[in-house]
Amino acid sequence: MRSQITPEAKILKNEDVVRLFDAYADDLYRFAVYYSGSKHEAEDIVQDVFLKLLDDKVAFKPGKEKTYLFTMTANKCRDYLRSASRQKDVDLESAENELQYFDEFNERNKAVFDELMNLDGQFRMPIYLHYYAGYSYKDIAGILKISESAVAVRINRGKAMMRIGLEEYL
Numbered sequence: 001m002r003s004q005i006t007p008e009a010k011i012l013k014n015e016d017v018v019r020l021f022d023a024y025a026d027d028l029y030r031f032a033v034y035y036s037g038s039k040h041e042a043e044d045i046v047q048d049v050f051l052k053l054l055d056d057k058v059a060f061k062p063g064k065e066k067t068y069l070f071t072m073t074a075n076k077c078r079d080y081l082r083s084a085s086r087q088k089d090v091d092l093e094s095a096e097n098e099l100q101y102f103d104e105f106n107e108r109n110k111a112v113f114d115e116l117m118n119l120d121g122q123f124r125m126p127i128y129l130h131y132y133a134g135y136s137y138k139d140i141a142g143i144l145k146i147s148e149s150a151v152a153v154r155i156n157r158g159k160a161m162m163r164i165g166l167e168e169y170l
Contacts, residue, residue, distance in 0.1 A: 011059040020065055021050050027066075027133060028073045034128045035077035035121065045076045070133070071143045074125075081121075115162040123158030126151050 012020075025046060032042035049072045052058075060068050116124055125144060129135045130151075135143070137151045144151070 011057055012053060014054065017050060017053045020053070020069065024066060024069050025050070028069055031070060031128065031133065032073055032077055034117075035074065035125055036080050041080055045073060045080060048076055049073050067135075067139050067142065070129070070135070074143050111166060112162070115165040118165070119158050119161060123154050123161065126154045127158045127162075130155055 028046045028049065029042055032045045033039055036042055036045065049069060052072065116127060119127070126140050129140045129143060130137070137148045137155075140151045141148045146154075
């Protein structure tokens with residue numbers, strides 16, 4: 001996704017990339033772990049995203065940085081999942097270990113996380129982006145390159161699947 005240079009857009013300098021890294025690297029990493037299922041690949045994906053910002057003359061409107069970064073990360077994750085060199089093992093355990101550091105991550109939260117990780121990626125990613133990263137359906141549609149109605153359907157179906165596994169906690 002190449003952003004268009006408009007009068008209100010600004011080309012990033014190295015200091016801007018460092019600021020964006022400090023602000024969003026952890027969120028992008030967690031997103032990449034969810035998406036790719038691999039802690040190690042997630043690290044590489046986030047690194048690639050920020051290296052691309054440094055190498056290319058990227059410009060986007062102020063206030064759209066986070067959405068742009070999540071879109072770049074989603075694209076890199078899709079590339080990884082499609083790649084022939086991808087391993088067959090998915091490192092879900094490393095993703096769980098990363099989330100154990102969140103405050104208030106009790107048994108109920110662990111059960112919700114386990115159910116979320118058991119969902120197919122087409123349901124898991126919209127739920128993550130909406131409930132964990134705080135994106136609107138419109139933003140999720142742009143990041144995942146699907147329609148807003150598809151986002152709503154996937155979130156509703158994913159929640160319904162999760163409810164079945166979480167009946168004892170409801």
